[in-house]
Amino acid sequence: MSTTARPRAIAPSNKVKGRRVNGKQWHEQKSAFRPGAGLTSYEKRTEQRKTLEAVKAKEKEMKEEKEAERQRRIQGIKDKREAKAEKERYEKMAEKMHQKRVERLKRREKRNKLLKS
Template structure:
């Protein structure tokens, strides 16, 4: 037997007893009162199972966690920057010291030359 044959064998009276229809809804447009009425599948209507307070608490916790992570990242960046600055400062000091040493050698050479000329001049004056 086909499914249509089975449906015709079942009387409308017995169907009404089995399937309870809501009297407030009225007659179905399709006329297929024997079919089970299905509601639209909406995830929001199912709910997440969490109340508003729980959601608020969860949001607050997430904000705290994000703030803490940001704090740790900022701290890490600051440490790295401090280390880099320290290295740069050390290199600058070294370069400055080398520059002073070069200047000192040049200045020392000039001073030595000046003293030699003075000695030469003094020697010439003494010989007269």
């Protein structure tokens, strides 16, 4: 046995094609134009359309869900602010008026709100 190792044959990943005729070696090599190469069957296209529609429907559903949650949060914030403003208004009224009269006005306003709704 000899101590020298044999060099392994390395298969080239790209086939060497030689120099370009026009001298523009920095450009990529173009492949032949084959117009029928990208065509797919009708069944394949319909299947792709169905999957795309399903994905779009799911995306739309998720967006609507997210928007509904956002609107719910916004409505909660508005309700809290409205309640706080009403409470402050009743406190100001209580400073000026008698407590029983304030309670009576509250009940009357609640009745009016229910009638409007």
